[in-house]
Amino acid sequence: MMNRKSLSRNPLSFALATAMVFAAAPAFAQDTTSTKTAEEVAAEKAKATTNFDTVTVTGSRIGRDTFNSVSPVQVVTRQESVLAGFNSTTDVLQSTAVTTGSSQINNAYGGYVTDGGPGANTLGLRGLGPTRTLILLNGRRVAPAGSRGAVGSADLNVLPNAIVDRIEILKDGASSIYGSDAVAGVINIVTKTKVDGVSFEGQHNATDGGGGDQRRYSIMFGTTGERSHFSGSYEYYTRNDLSLRDRDWTHCATDKYRDIDVGDYWGSGDFIDPLTGKSKCYTLDAGGVTINTIGTNTRTGVAAPGGAGTRFNRWRPNAAVTTGLVGYEGVDTYTRDTFDDAMLNQSLISPAKTHTLFLQGGFDTGVLGDAELYYEFLGNKRKSTQTGYRQLSLDYAVGSPLIPANLRDSVAGPATNLTNGANMGVRAFIGFGNDQNKQNVDYYRFNAGLRGNLTADWKYDFNVMHSDNDADYTFQSFLTSRLAQSLNVVSNGAGGYSCVDPSNGCIAAPALNTNTIGGNLPADWKNWVFVPVTGNTMYKEDTVNFNVNGPLFDMPHGTVRGAFGAEYRKAKIDDSPSQYSIDGDLFNLTSAAPTRGSDSVTEVYGELEFPLLSGVTAAEELTLNLSGRYTDYESYGSDETYKIGGLWTPVKWLSFRASYGTSYRAPALYEQFLGGTTGFLGSTSDPCNEYSDRDPSSIRYQNCAAEGLPADYIATQGVTVITQGGAETGLKAETSTAKTLGVVIQPEFGSGFGDLSFAADYFDIKVENGVQAAGGAGILNACYGSATADFLAGNGLCRLVDRNPLNNALTVTNGFINVSTDKVRGVDLTLRYVRDIGPGEFRTTTQFTHYIEQSSKIFQDDPLVNYAGMLGTPANTATFDMAYKWKEWQVRYGLDWIDKMDSYAYYEERNPGLFEPDTSPYKIYTPNYFLQSFSVQYEADKWSATVGVRNLADKEPPTISQGVYSTVGNALLYSGFDYWGRQYFANVTYSF
CATH class of the missing domain: 2.40.170.20 (TonB-dependent receptor, beta-barrel domain)
Known part of the structure; x- marks a missing residue:
């Protein structure tokens, strides 16, 4: 007591x-x-x-x-x-x-x-x-x-x-x-x-x-x-x-949407997988990733079960398809593969x-x-x-001998950092498997x-x-330089391929085929391009x-x-x-x-x-x-x-x-001193992208015009965001x-x-x-929403924004402020x-x-x-x-x-x-x-x-x-x- x-x-x-x-x-x-x-x-x-x-x-x-x-x-x-x-x-x-x-x-x-x-x-x-x-x-x-x-x-x-x-x-x-x-x-x-x-x-x-x-x-x-x-x-x-x-409640993440017109239970608005008749596990919203799929230019083909239409730019291997893009069926956001059993190996704790x-x-x-x-x-x-899961997006250049003949005419996009200066012909979305972080x-x-x-x-x-x-x-990562080097190949005359640049023990990338798309990749190539990285x-x-x-x-x-x-x-x-x-x-x-x-x-x-x-x-x-x-x-x-x-x-x-x-x-x-870490925002994050749709009296319209951009300006460059410490910008307590x-x-x-x-x-x-690190998007919105005099003078947050006069690309310094x-x-x-x-x-x-x-x-x-x-x-x-x-x-x-x-x-x-x-x-x-x-x-x-x-x-x-x-x-x-x-x-x- x-x-x-x-x-x-x-x-x-x-x-x-x-x-x-x-x-x-x-x-x-x-x-x-x-x-x-x-x-x-x-x-x-x-x-x-x-x-x-x-x-x-x-x-x-x-x-x-x-x-x-x-x-x-x-x-x-x-x-x-x-x-x-x-x-x-x-x-x-x-x-x-x-x-x-x-x-x-x-x-x-x-x-x-x-x-x-x-x-x-x-x-x-x-x-x-x-x-x-x-x-x-x-x-x-x-x-x-x-x-x-x-x-x-x-x-x-x-x-x-x-x-x-x-x-x-x-x-x-x-x-x-x-x-x-x-x-x-x-x-x-x-x-x-x-x-x-x-x-x-x-x-x-x-x-x-x-x-x-x-x-x-x-x-x-x-x-x-x-x-x-x-x-x-x-x-x-x-x-x-x-x-x-290890836990049943993590086995099948679903969208968990409700169809308010048809039913009142959660999941009634989910996409139903035509292959199982049930709500699809690990959709793109539910933590899944696109795998077992390739991306091409838009072309005619056969829709996958549950899909619709005749024109596609995403495909899944299917040997039974003999018309359109032979050997492939067209998939959309709902019918493409998004789940790999290896995802369940990821650490919950x-x-x-x-x-x-x-x-x-x-x-x-x-x-x-x-x-x-x-x-x-x-x-x-x-x-x-910590055990994670990795998707590999592998870009094959137009004309690459690694692409099968019926896809060599595809131009899926401009050059990327893997195509050695050529346009991208085909992108393979590969379920690579598990990776590990160690400390x-x-x-x-x-x-x-x-x-x-x-x-x-x-x-x-x-x-x-x-x-x-x-x-x-230590964590595991693909090296961009090695991926690009391994994709630049010529025939070796024996049914295989050799790197044009054989330095550093280069191993040629695998040809684009069903095994590659399905994640069955040669072990020696994986070990060469996917390496432990230690800091x-x-x-x-x-x-x-x-x-x-x-x-x-x-x-x-x-x-x-x-x-x-x-x-x-x-x-x-x-x-x-x-x-x-x-x-x-x-x-x-x-x-x-x-x-x-x-x-x-x-x-x-x-x-x-x-x-x-x-x-x-x-x-x-x-x-x-x-x-x-x-x-x-x-x-x-x-x-x-x-x-x-x-x-x-x-x-x-x-x-x-x-x-x-x-x-x-x-x-x-x-x-104060965080070293510059580079990330990117999409081109549509440019505040002046198609700014003619805005009210001409708005501050953003006036600032974009004052910058000398045409009213019909369309941004084609992504926004580079460099996050770094704020010591140089006078960070206070x-x-x-x-x-x-x-x-x-x-x-x-x-x-x-x-x-x-x-x-x-x-x-x-x-x-x-x-x-606070305000974030690239927040800095851009605040800058382009400031008074035009401050905007042109580079005052306030505008001091953190730079537009390249040659290609109009934006760079944002996302410092702590x-x-x-x-x-x-x-x-x-x-x-x-x-x-x-x-x-x-x-x-x-x-x-x-x-x-x-x-x-x-x-x-x-x-x-x-x-x-x-x-x-x-x-x-x-x-x-x-x-x-x-x-x-x-x-x-x-x-x-x-x-x-x-x-x-x-x-x-x-x-x-x-x-x-x-x-x-x-x-x-x-x-x-x-x-x-x-x-x-x-x-x-x-x-x-x-x-x-x-x-x-x-x-x-x-x-x-x-x-x-x-x-x-x-x-x-x-x-x-x-x-x-x-x-x-x-x-x-x-x-x-x-």
Whole structure:
């Protein structure tokens, strides 16, 4: 039972301990193994953490004698993460209880371009992205890790698990305390320091449907002496591949359209495959690709079954066709082949192996104010892979001897980069098969410091830290130069072909025939044109920090305390892509230049806490907290941030808190120095393409005319888009403001009722001058929509647009610029109840988050769109936890809820008053989604065992229509949905 008398002796501690432990804690954030008060638990942890009498809490640098904070802090204990069945710190942090439903980059994103590269896992609070959430380990920054040029956020894979004591989550801006990146909040992973002996732990999570099993084995060790302590852990974690083949709901992705005139069920509007009589799996909208097909000039032929017409430019081999194009049947968008069984080998959840070593320790020197010399080492090695699928579009030049005689008159298009200057005669769409990405990431972080007493009351802490990320990344690619070289052939006189240029061991491309079109390609040619491509990414960060804290002076109702410090950080990135990538030789992939740059920052900061009132009528406690920071970056100059917070406890059972502050995020190194990456937009993206169709009085018409283009101008060149860092364009830090208002209620009922706690916190975060790569299309539209004088002068975004005067081709520099705005508002609610029932203790916690607004826009003149409630951004989420503990036993039931989501209004498909519009052929909504879990734990003196089930009901992710949002199968690509299916888990520990 909660000891109210102990808490009530210090109303501030009482209210804030309640705010921290109860106000935002998820169900599994409570230490259900103990009936100690919050003060007693905090005091024990403070004593175990240092040789001081105080402990510093996330959100403040002022030491206190209990957990307290003006801002809400959520706590997740290690034991409860085990009860919930999580097999890694990554899983805990990306759970709904922590993220409140905002989507995270996890292991289902292996086939997408993400910051940190494939295999990296990141965390962003409040839906504001991972670069706006600061990750700490024992109060110190975890430097970015990962691969490729866009490394800018901490990779959760590097974090230890077994030695973690608790995770503290501050969901409030805190740049005045921690510096850059603490815009949406701060995550602080706190490790156990008082470890004596050796403990072994093993956990296995097995999926009910097969695939994706996770295993973790760890050893934790330590010793504590009179003047020193040492502890550490080593962990090995492995995750098996979970492929699309392993889950029924990914076997057949369909369009999932509705024929609103004929039927009201999803799929009634899908194309029915004439060969199977069922909705066609993996159409072009549903993730399929054109395969087993050739493209030619338009000519007369025989339609494939289910098709219509007599004129085609796409064909599929069919030996039974003897008229028209002999040996081929004509196919259209619906009848062409789009599915290859090898597609099901693609990773749904990508596999990985990690080794993590964590060491920490310290000893009392007996000098320099009874100083403790302390140190930490974190080393992590990750090997991860992702299996994908590749289509090969192979262009045969007009007149090539590799083309069969009845197709040699075809001219399918102009010259391409494979036809050696000749027009393209035939294009073969080939299902090439599976490819793999691989990453080997080595990360280490070492820090050491000295902390002690300046005086009897003032403490100091000096720390130096170095972090290093070294990653090799390998993927497979066709080389454009080798494909072109292999297609330039002559007869060898023996029924085969030889390369005109035999250098580099050239192997002639296969002739265009049924085997080639069907993907049965010669192994020696495949090995020569399809090669592994390797790059390397290095990221280094150095930090020096010094801070002091202690009492300043006395006021009538207490002592004013302060914390002051200075910090210097320097970071450097060096990403070296393969030379093939630098040379632009990767076929149908973008080129990439090296990303190299560095930045440094010097900062000074301070924090003050004023006890204004205490123990008087209507003010059991009234405290004011002020903090500020001055920042000077080498890259863009200086910034100042501040925060004002207060807590008022009018009566012992009621507390109010509020804060207002500014935060900032310095541009990540990749946002400043990303090497130029080239991509392309179609010719119709040219804003002046056929601009005569527009109103002559429109700004775009006038700008195109002022550029000297004829009114009947037709763009024939694609738009080149070069994405690069924004350092040269004067990129600045983005700034933000954050407001929080909270109330904590803990009424005093009789002892038979139990303890009831309720907390509510309103949050409001606005980011301005947001760093954003606006995109080629967005830059073009904004430029050609600007005033003609600015347009001609190249002002604003027009400085990023260039038109070649010889061929009118457009080039857009898609640099990172300060243009976007993001705004998040909402309410966090927590209700907790604890009571002794029978021989044990029962407790339940409900955490609920409601987003009032999740708005964003890129350009100043854009409308601010509120995405709350749309697909991928639920307006409401909740977690519910119920646990009962008696003696050595404990049982737990957990429930996660994600509210229904829909995007009908955004796409103007909604009828008033209807959730599912009768007039829309698209399914762009998801219903309420629930995930349940259950576990049982037994704890003996030296060992413990926990078994349980996650996703108890084997809930599949809900389905949507294709072509609107990114999908996996027919499910929305969204981390809040469970792709694993039912999992059984078992965790065993043994201590010596």
